[in-house]
Amino acid sequence: MSGTRSERLGWLGTGRMGTVMAGALLDGGSDVSVWNRTSSKTAPLVEKGAKAVDSITELAGVDIVFVMVSASADLIKVTTGEGGLLSAERLPQIIVDCSTVSAEASAEVRAAAEAAGVAFLASPISGNPAMVEDGRGAIVASGPRETYDRVVPYLSMIAPTVVHAGPAEQSRLVKICHNLFLGMITQALVEVTTLAEKGGVPKAAFVDFINGSVLGSTFIKHKGRALVERDYTPTFNNKMLRKDFDLGLAAAREMEVPLPVSSMVHQLIQTAIGHGFAEQDYAALYEVEARAAGMLDGDAS
């Protein structure tokens, strides 16, 4: 793994998450060039030793370029678009996309990159910037095995958990599975919390016990607090979660995998939306459950 440290890296997209991730590469002793649409945002990384470049095509001259942008359209633009990475005279050997984008966009960019002789690794990350900074992120990568093997030392500087999910867009599927799981856990937590609550158990005590047990997780700790406080300030709202369930169930349908609980939770998220919680955090599944249990008079907090 040691030899890889001499490679020159590029980082495209230095928003909050990109800054944390690229910072981890610098902390690991890597040579990193950075570019961002709003160039001033590269300053913190430059202070840490990064070289700021003026254009995407200039960034393309390094060995491996990491991309961290907001959405599918952005990824397509900064790679296959005019002035994008693949339009440069000197191309990188590998593009590593860490953004959360659709499988379709990922496949499109992969095809364009490979046509240009550039390997592509789809490497979305789980966790918010604070968690990643704290060394608690997880990365799932997919693309050719040899590409993965060459990039994994860098990904390991960013997150303690890095796995290889397959040769193509499997990492996108894994992220969708992750979000299906998150939605199901939330509904499950909502059901037992409501049952305990109606049985006279203080919600906070219940959630604390679950978190102190083998079932406890960082996620349940945060989501449990939202249930207790009926605080539905969205980190991820019901419409966003529904979108991931749309994608997950469509993938399951195509692969012919029946998902009984996932499909039921999909309908319950839709029910929450019908009850007026579209723009609120999906912890509002609690409101639907509590109404059904006759515990509320339809007065959403």
Added chain:
Amino acid sequence: MSGTRSERLGWLGTGRMGTVMAGALLDGGSDVSVWNRTSSKTAPLVEKGAKAVDSITELAGVDIVFVMVSASADLIKVTTGEGGLLSAERLPQIIVDCSTVSAEASAEVRAAAEAAGVAFLASPISGNPAMVEDGRGAIVASGPRETYDRVVPYLSMIAPTVVHAGPAEQSRLVKICHNLFLGMITQALVEVTTLAEKGGVPKAAFVDFINGSVLGSTFIKHKGRALVERDYTPTFNNKMLRKDFDLGLAAAREMEVPLPVSSMVHQLIQTAIGHGFAEQDYAALYEVEARAAGMLDGDAS
């Protein structure tokens, strides 16, 4: 909290779990008398400073007696039975039951204790002996608040998480909720693992990613391994889990709380039993799912 240390404690039931728990009280500097049906099993605690007594009624002379037995019938026997705690001349002020028993048995013993002027705290623990020894247990207690307040310093020597769930049998309900939650998480994990697997993702990589993410927990780590290896050596078999779902759904019915996902998982556990997995670990829910997805030919490993 300091003054409480001068109280004399008793420990009834020194099987594997009781030994770990009573050991924690001794480590915390408590004065502990112990009794066990098979008296030789008290030896490790005596080595740590406990005093072995010859009969339950002798144990009854301390201030607080903790009980850790196997089942409802045992609890009833060692408390209200002939030669039981409540038959002693000198009664303890408090009985703390740490066993996992039914709400009915708990209520019966509570009533008998209170009739005799003894306070009763139902305090089941979550976690296996190794975990509790490792400082990762969680205790949920219910009974009068003042009783809880007096006992909590001792419970805190045993487990880092101790919560008060209510004045009566609420802790029993919480344990049932815990197991409903555990069953739902398992089915949820089964669904997404199967989807990822059919999409070409190695099961082990998928489970590792989930565990490295915010959703990861001690439970998922263990259960994920069972799914990957299709190892259904029971820690808790489908019939046992069905029993807890029977109890949970009965409680929900009585309290008029609809539980859509819990009731579906109940039916899926029944389906696993119908497919021949009654005596195997409930991780075998994976087999039902994989068959439904056309991935197996009915060949349970």
Added chain:
Amino acid sequence: MSGTRSERLGWLGTGRMGTVMAGALLDGGSDVSVWNRTSSKTAPLVEKGAKAVDSITELAGVDIVFVMVSASADLIKVTTGEGGLLSAERLPQIIVDCSTVSAEASAEVRAAAEAAGVAFLASPISGNPAMVEDGRGAIVASGPRETYDRVVPYLSMIAPTVVHAGPAEQSRLVKICHNLFLGMITQALVEVTTLAEKGGVPKAAFVDFINGSVLGSTFIKHKGRALVERDYTPTFNNKMLRKDFDLGLAAAREMEVPLPVSSMVHQLIQTAIGHGFAEQDYAALYEVEARAAGMLDGDAS
């Protein structure tokens, strides 16, 4: 079948339904004695040729006594109770119970009858009095085959459909299955009606089409009208239907038959109760669905 006409029949319980049923026996040329707690209610049957008797024990002197009472307790009272059929000096050869009672009550009365040398046939009827009068009832009977064979000519005078479900309490199970089916059909109708309605189809047109199709039934015609008019005047309220689902799912659990849709509908009925529709007709499942679809503001008609 002809020889059977010479048997003397008794009818116990001449409420609205009992009157219609006993009337059919008289219309068929049978010799019928009748008894009712409020004796004036036997008048219409006496006009048709029935003989009114003064006591249950007097009624017991005939060959076959049919019973049509309101509930389990009534059946037990008029058979095994003081002054009941089985306390008479001269006992009938067969008791045919047409009431809708629990399997437990049925088994209890059967055992008592058999101990006294009297055969027992559990023969509940489906349909309301108007329908039965109109020749559209259906009877499901269970008890010894030879008893059934002897009684079937009389049952056939009452209803065009008569089936033998088994040697013991199977007819009670069939009635529960009938009601599970009825609940599921209602929820199914609610779902498609709501979907069509939100898609711009007038509810009445939709229901008319379904009823004109192969799927149409007497039940859907009546229930469809309730959905269209949002008229929840109870014929059978949500609590009654929940009770039948309680029984059906308990039977399924005992027999180890998973019922995914039944158990979901059970939870939806509970949800309707939680939304305040306990005492209204179960057609109010529409309200829960329409609210979930964002079509109502919680304003039940």
Added chain:
Amino acid sequence: MSGTRSERLGWLGTGRMGTVMAGALLDGGSDVSVWNRTSSKTAPLVEKGAKAVDSITELAGVDIVFVMVSASADLIKVTTGEGGLLSAERLPQIIVDCSTVSAEASAEVRAAAEAAGVAFLASPISGNPAMVEDGRGAIVASGPRETYDRVVPYLSMIAPTVVHAGPAEQSRLVKICHNLFLGMITQALVEVTTLAEKGGVPKAAFVDFINGSVLGSTFIKHKGRALVERDYTPTFNNKMLRKDFDLGLAAAREMEVPLPVSSMVHQLIQTAIGHGFAEQDYAALYEVEARAAGMLDGDAS
């Protein structure tokens, strides 16, 4: 209604169903011209008084043309395609499509027709040819109200039930709702039949009772027989039913209507496919249920 009889009608597509339907128009005294790709198939109608024409464009000269073809592509071809109805010099005033096609195809043809000044009525029929011939079909039509009013006398010659579902493609949605309902009824019947069967009730007796009750319908009579005999010769196979559930749930998702039971049945149909019943009749849902109840050893009949 009388004046309408003077209109000249055309019938395009004289397969088995088209022949029955056009025959009903002739029986009603209408003036009908007919065309079919295989011209010999028009003979039975000609015998009844129809005039056979040689081309679609010739047929277009009448006032109202009814179309009964196999699939979406056929409808598009015979209307907007080369030599199709809309390519004729003299156009009809109304096209009535009685085929079962997608909402998209229907909307496309409607737009083309309206652009050419021709009104379009989407009028699918429920029932097979034998039932329609027997006077038990049902038609759901959508299109402009005035067009419907003009055509309804003819539709009423074909089927006793004719409803107007809305101004555009609502009739297509109604047909999908009809099939969702049919799938749910089947699963519901499967569940109660299995429960009764495991409780010792002969399947045939159970199904006969249900059919004799208010819940009975033509559909249940036929499907019940398939369950009893485990005869899965497809009239409509699981893949076809899954397709309709795909469409129905997609429509529900777009309109934001949660469908809990429909979505569960969708997953159960997928499960049947995973168990190897893709090409068999959806009555094979019984096999999935019976296996789950431990009643079969995976031996599909």
